[in-house]
Each structure stands twice: as C-alpha cells, then as structure tokens.
Amino acid sequence: MLLTIQNLTKTFVGMKALDDVGFELEAGEVHALLGENGAGKSTLIKSLTGAYSRDEGTITLEGRTISPRSTLEAQELGIGTVYQEVNLLPNLTVAQNLTFGREPRRFGIIDGRAMRREAEAMLEGYGLDIDVSHDLGNYSVAVQQIVAIARAVALSGKVLILDEPTASLDTREVEMLFDVVRKLRDQGLGIIFVSHFLDQVFALTDRVTVLRNGRKIVTEKTAELDRVRLIAHMLGRELDEEEENAARRATAGRVGSEPLLSFRNLSRRNYVEPFDLDIHRGEVVGLAGLLGSGRTETAQLVFGVKTTQTGTISDDKGKLGIASPRDAIAAGFGFAPEDRKTDGIIxxxxxxxxxxxxxxxxxxxxxxxxxxxxxxxxxxxxxxxxxxxxxxxxxxxxxxxxxxxxxxxxxxxxxxPRFLILDEPTRGIDVGAHAEILHLIRDITAEGMAILIISSELDELISISDRVIVVRDRRHVAELTGSEIASENIVKAIASSGEKEREAV
Ligand SMILES: Nc1ncnc2c1ncn2[C@@H]1O[C@H](COP(=O)(O)OP(=O)(O)OP(=O)(O)O)[C@@H](O)[C@H]1O
Ligand SMILES: [Mg+2]
Incomplete structure (x- = not known):
C-alpha cells in the first residue's frame, strides 16, 4: 500500500469534522473521495498534509509512519496538493510560480532563461499553449489550475491530491486534465480525486471512498458501483427524481412578451462582438459555450464591470445609464460572480x-x-x-x-434584484444542494425575477433555461428556445466552425 490513514479524528471547536476515519491509497490508482458539502473531504486532506493538526490518527507512506506538520513538509515527503481554489500568486509569472522556492541561479542570481526553460519542461505533456514569462493572473482559472497541478507533480511525485480541480474547467479542458491524470497514474502515482461531478468520478477513478458527517461510509471499486447506490451512500437517502421533473413542468409558459430589459448592440473591442439581448420577467436565459468563449465577458458588459464601446441598455421606462456595477445594482441588477474568493465573500x-x-x-x-x-x-x-x-x-x-x-x-x-446574473452558481456544490439551488432558481423566477445563468454543465443549463444563447469565439452564434434546447443542438453550435456559418449566411 502506498498510503494508509488509520483512525483519523479531527475536532473543531464544538464539532467533530472527522471521526475515526480510515483510508488507503495504492500506487497507480485514482481514488475518489466523495461526500456532501461539509462531509469532511477537505479536512481529511488538510489533516493528511499537515495543513491542520489532527487529534488522533496515523499516516503511513510506503511503510513509514509520517507526520508532516506543514504542506511544505508533506510535499517534501512526496504528497502534493492542489486545492479547489488556485493557491498560486497571480502577480508572478507562470515560470516564477512553477519554480518558486527553488529558482535556478547563476552566480547567486536568479537565472531567468533557465527558469523559463525549466518551467516549459514542467508544463510539457499538459497540452497548454501559454507563455511562461507572462503573469499567471492573465490566464483563465482553468490554466492556473493546470499550472498548479504541474507544480505539485514536479515537487512531490508520489501522491497527488486534487481537491475539486475540475470545478471551473470546461469539457475539453477536463478531458485534457484527465489525460494528464491517467498518464500520472500509469507512471505509478497514487491520486486522490475530490469532485462533485459523478460523471467524472465514473470516467476517471478506480475506487471510491464516501464520507458522510465526518465518518467513512464505504470504499468500493468504481466499476462495481452504480450511480443510484453511490448517491444513496452520500446522502444517506435516495434523490427524488419525481420532484425534479414536477418542478420543471411547472416553469413552462411564464415568460411575458414585453422584455423587462433590452440590451442593444452591446460590444467591446477584443472582448465581445456586438450582440442584442432581451430579458423577460421570470425568464431564465442560459449562456452556453466553452470557457473563454465570451460568456463571462458578456455578463461583465451587461453588469457594467467593463465599459461598453457601443450599445444601449433600457427597460420599459427608457434608457438606463449603466457604466459601473454600482449603476447596475442601483438599476436592480445583481451579479454573483464565478470566483467567490475575490468577489464573493469576506x-x-x-x-x-x-x-x-x-x-x-x-x-x-x-x-x-x-x-x-x-x-x-x-x-x-x-x-x-x-x-x-x-x-x-x-x-x-x-x-x-x-x-x-x-x-x-x-x-x-x-x-x-429584478435581474440576477449567476456565473457558475453550482460550481463546487454537491448533488443534494445542487438540486436545491435549481429549485430555488425556479421559485424566484416564478415571483418574476429574471435570471441570466452561465454554466459549464449542459444538463443543468438545459433543465433550467427557457432560452439558451450559445457563445463562441466572443460572438453570440445561436439562440435556442423550447424543444430546440437539447444538448445535441448546443454542442453542434459550440463546435461548428466559423467558416461553415459564413457559408450558411
Ligand atoms: N477551519 C475550520 N474551522 C472550523 N470548522 C471548520 C474548519 N474547516 C472546516 N470546518 C468544518 O468541518 C466540516 C467539514 O468541512 P470540509 O471543508 O472538510 O468539507 P468538504 O467535505 O470539503 O465540503 P465541500 O464539498 O463543501 O468542500 C464542516 O462542518 C466545516 O464547517
Ligand atoms: Mg472541500
């Protein structure tokens, strides 16, 4: 056994986050760690890597008892971690982030060229096409995540822990990452994979361990487990599909004809091509597209986060002057952004x-x-x-x-607000709460609030949207309503090349 955890217990003031948990990881396996929000997954990882002290428990790596007191020490012992929020430094270059703490030197001075070369070598095989001398913060969360993984693998090399690494990646990037993870597994690394996406768990992992309320419920081979049983383990009950369908039917036909808000010819150079958008009372409009296609950028123009070069925004009483988020909030708009760490909470x-x-x-x-x-x-x-x-x-x-x-x-x-923009509202949310949030969105729209939702999960967009707008290469390329809203049509619109479209016009 590569890694064994026995009798792990961790208490926070007044609550047991982990209660006598055991866990085993073999070399050359991807092992999923699953459970609802608050089940104890991150706490297990942090206690394993020394980010948290533990009350009780032993950790054995390759037959030796270890007791790392910090993530740095864990890393030196061979255990590297990438958390659900990128913990690199956006103001440093990609190369600096990758070589941080062990920069190549010449005559005592950091050797920039050697550093870049080393960084490029570290990123080889990850399929990224980026300039390592640019600031990390210039790149998408997805790219930052992959850079963090490359760093962890290079520094540790025995155990790689991924705590929700795919939460902000689109389908293509997830595939790219999975290829990398499979390669690392085949090289003999043991990989712990925390995710709320069950499809990914089935696609990638060899075994599954489920935690609930700080206790270990079960460890099983993924291939011998079906979805329903897995969810039952996680929730301690079964998910009610009837409810979900009933709520979906109840949302039909609530859209009025007069738009609540009209966005006309909005654009910003090198950001989003000119687009029109009408939002009706009680309507859910979905924005579909790959990461970086212009979905978040669209939302930012609508909310005044970025100034527009052309276009007008109006409601039934006339033009609205929206030049900043403050104006947008005053006009009754809301925007829950994707990155909760910087924009979300204190x-x-x-x-x-x-x-x-x-x-x-x-x-x-x-x-x-x-x-x-x-x-x-x-x-x-x-x-x-x-x-x-x-x-x-x-x-x-x-x-x-x-x-x-x-x-x-x-x-x-x-x-x-009368109009609320939600950028990836269920990112990092477990299956049970996921359904609750979708129900809630339906409830609030029934009272008249209009929603613009960005989600990388197609199933989610399809089930909740009255209308779906597909964004590709910073252009709004398709609009689907009613029965047109199907994953086949959305995927087709996302994938079709600009060439074909011009021919068709
Ligand atoms: N630093 C802390 N101080 C106090 N309580 C904490 C701390 N960190 C975690 N907890 C509590 O421990 C429990 C387990 O949290 P943990 O972060 O491990 O959950 P998780 O399984 O990773 O959930 P999620 O899927 O939402 O990330 C929660 O009840 C949480 O509130
Ligand atoms: Mg967590």
Missing part, C-alpha cells in the same frame, strides 16, 4: 454579516439594517439553501467550500 465576517452586506450597501449606510432583520435574513437563507453551519455567527471562512458558495448566492438573493 472570510472573517459571519454568515449573517455576509448575507446582509450587499443589501446594506444597496440601501446606503445611512439606513442600517437592524440586527433583528439581519438575523431573520440569515436564518431564512440558511434554511432555504441548506447552508451547513453551526450558527449564523460562524465566520464564513470556516465553512466548507460549497457552503461558502451558497452564502454568496444568499447574499444576492437577499437583495431581491
């Missing part, structure tokens, strides 16, 4: 404060939201979104990743 503030914050900003600080109202809002959304926290007063930074994501969503919902 880790030190409590769940209650985080939920109340945006609403307070909109109202103006002259009219403070009373403590009673904050408490009411917090408990309403903790319940509605099933946010797993011991209390509304817990700092958001202490919640699990998926539960932090729910707090971001709660904050925007609490503002009750």
């Amino acid at each position: 880790a030190d503030l409590s769940v209650r404060e985080n939920i109340a914050l945006a609403l307070q900003a909109r109202r103006g600080w002259a009219r403070p939201i009373s403590r009673a109202e904050q408490d009411r809002l917090a408990s309403e959304y903790i319940q509605k979104l099933d946010i797993r926290t011991s209390s509304a007063e817990k700092p958001v930074g202490e919640l699990s990743g998926g539960n932090q994501q729910k707090v971001v969503l709660a904050r925007w919902l609490a503002m009750n």
